[in-house]
Amino acid sequence: MSAVEILRIVPLFSELKDPVLENIAKLCQQKVYQKEQVILMEEDTGDSFFIIESGSVKVTRLSEDGREVILSFLYEGDFFGELSILDGEKRSANVIALEKTLVYMIDRSDFLDLLERNPLISIALLKELATRLRLSDQHIEALSLSDAEGKIALVLLRIAEEYGIHHRGCVTVNNLPLQQDIANMAGTTRETVSRMLKNLEKKHWIEREGHKLTINEYEKFKVSYMSK
Numbered sequence: 402m403s404a405v406e407i408l409r410i411v412p413l414f415s416e417l418k419d420p421v422l423e424n425i426a427k428l429c430q431q432k433v434y435q436k437e438q439v440i441l442m443e444e445d446t447g448d449s450f451f452i453i454e455s456g457s458v459k460v461t462r463l464s465e466d467g468r469e470v471i472l473s474f475l476y477e478g479d480f481f482g483e484l485s486i487l488d489g490e491k492r493s494a495n496v497i498a499l500e501k502t503l504v505y506m507i508d509r510s511d512f513l514d515l516l517e518r519n520p521l522i523s524i525a526l527l528k529e530l531a532t533r534l535r536l537s538d539q540h541i542e543a544l545s546l547s548d549a550e551g552k553i554a555l556v557l558l559r560i561a562e563e564y565g566i567h568h569r570g571c572v573t574v575n576n577l578p579l580q581q582d583i584a585n586m587a588g589t590t591r592e593t594v595s596r597m598l599k600n601l602e603k604k605h606w607i608e609r610e611g612h613k614l615t616i617n618e619y620e621k622f623k624v625s626y627m628s629k
Contacts, residue, residue: 434502436499438498453502456499550601561619570619
């Protein structure tokens with residue numbers, strides 16, 4: 402897809418007209434990252450805003466005991482790096498490519514100028530930041546109260562809510578993260594993830610085929626685990 406087509410699916414720019422998108426596209430610089438390459442490092446100085454053209458990344462931090470904690474996964478059309486752009490502080494997390502990933506980069510001064518000249522972008526950014534904060538708060542609260550199966554179910558729900566395809570009461574995730582990555586989101590081990598996924602299959606809540614996962618009777622699944 403062209404830069405304008407990518408910008409059109411980014412929540413911040415979706416309400417803008419094509420002439421404005423074309424001007425934004427002129428500010429974008431394209432860069433390619435290979436699988437497992439670090440795009441951003443926590444505590445580094447931030448001077449660019451990133452939009453994913455293709456591929457996927459994980460956003461992580463290190464716990465006090467040195468374990469990787471995954472905060473989220475981002476895919477085509479998602480953006481990151483906005484916090485350092487806004488406050489001028491150092492990066493708050495690491496961002497690592499999960500596969501070959503192409504990104505568009507906008508320089509900090511250009512991005513701040515966009516916010517000043519386009520109130521629609523500023524409003525959309527506030528909405529997106531509020532949504533991310535709310536999801537993070539819900540995730541932290543839910544994981545602190547759940548057993549192992551509940552923790553994994555809640556991680557699956559979060560992934561499904563953000564990236565799943567809804568169809569006839571089911572939700573399909575076509576590129577489920579690796580079990581170790583799910584473990585790092587849930588604060589548990591890969592072995593536990595493997596066991597809990599099998600438990601959920603036995604209960605007919607989920608079906609798996611390679612990296613494709615389908616949650617059956619999604620609303621019932623959601624109510625069952627969100628209420629624990």
